[in-house]
Amino acid sequence: MIAINLRNLYLISREDFKNLFKNPMWLFYNLVFPILLIVVLGFLQKDNYGGAVSAFDYYGITLMIYTVISSGMTSANAFMEVTIRKPNMRIIYAPGNERVIYLAKIVSSFGFCLLCHLTVAVLTFTLFKIRVDAIPQLLILLVLTELFSVGLGVMFCCIFKTEATANQILSIVINIFAILGGLLFPMEGYGAVVRSLSYLSPAKWLANASFAMIYDHNFAWFYPTVMGLILAIIVVFIICAKTFRKEDCIC
């Protein structure tokens, strides 16, 4: 692999980053939608909880995880967006490494999503007094998961070459993970079979790690989850590198 010019990567990422702010739909999906989701579910489930732990304490955390694993939608759409196809083609012709095309998409959507989701987290967590603890560790999880899901979106684009397939796969995979992992409603209480099925979902691992750290200062789930995420990120990047072909960016 030819060395990647970091300055090029920075320049292209910066343009991509600016481009993400231009489409109001990206902002809606990453900023408004998560807040709406947390507010709606939190208020609806409020009466089911007593005083010690509120509905927001549960749904705030799980829906943040849901939002973060959905970032793949943003990166996949940013990669193959209509307005960005022609600039991509120019980069192919420009001197330098063409890998900056997809790396810049990963970097820029990572930055964009992280910024949006941190805003959502700060806003909702203070507004609804959601209990958090072990903030540095949670931030590590947030950053790693964000990188993984953004990479995943780009990976599906690299494999299937079309945005439509990537979208279709992402929307189903993310939602199956979310339901299995109990992000949209708690799955733990539905019997032993469902409980063991839920561990198939990485979202479950994230939720377990977060809740164990927040409520019990128990870091037993944290380290395996971090290791798993790092491994998954490496795999995603390798697959991107193997399947990306610059010919696909020609339009």
Place this chain on the structure above:
Amino acid sequence: MLAVFKNNCNRLWEEKMYLVVSLILMIVAISAAILLTAHIETKGNLALVVPDQQVLSERESALMANPYFNVTVLETTPETSALVQSRYDAVVTINADGNDAITTIKNPAFKTMVETALANPTGFAPDNRPIRQTGTNILGFMMMFLLMQGVLYARFFAEDKEKHLIRRIAMSPLPFGHYLLGHGLFIFLIIAVPSFLVLGVAALMGIDIGFSLPVYAGLIGVLALLATAFALFLNSFFEVADTANMLGSAIIILTSILAGSFYSLSKEATLFDKLLHLLPQKDFINFVNALEKGSLSQSTFAQLVYVFAISAVFLVIAVANTRNDYLYH
């Protein structure tokens, strides 16, 4: 109209990879729905903390035999995170003096219920909560996926708009109504047929799916109609596929949760609950629930009619909107 339909089929056939992947995913999603609902147990989960050398009293053994509770005996108190994640609904700790202490994060009403159960374990039965049966659960889980698939399969319509093919269609003798119906037919069939086949296979394998296959055919038809109408409605507003796509999935997730497609959210007949009936998903799931329990009434039929009506409204708006955008008056 048929020409549009055929053309869409050819376009899909050109992308076999996409076709295969999307069909596999559809099958996976529906199988997951069947698998999950087949194993769901809706019992209250209690943790009974018995410090060592303590013998279970008669009362506690009776509690464990109660069919409405799933009691787990533990030696130490479970972690708070297990309670937050609803692993246990309540923790009953037996103190050295034989008294019980109940810890729960659920509402006071739930705590009172556990207290009553603990006081009289043999005779205890919870108030008859409306528990959903298999068929309703399967359709509830499928609903969100089918609706999202609709928006995704509307991509040929979106592509027509994105690549301005639609301007040429506007010049052709084909009326817009027919053109959109062609797209609609395509979306309808590609959603309804695979999902029905998966359920058919499940029924043949002897899995309990709640309804008979002809009933499922009708219900999936209604759902596919709603998905198609919503997809065309949404896409008629935007020039770019991504926008419709992301907005569509956001709306569908939010409304499906609100409508209680996974579990019923609101119990009392509040104003909010009445407003929720504006969501077609809520009416649909109510109708299915009534159908499965055999408690159909005039109002549940009205709910089904509402689903048809709102689909029709979506379609009409989609046609009117597209005509407005692309025909010159």
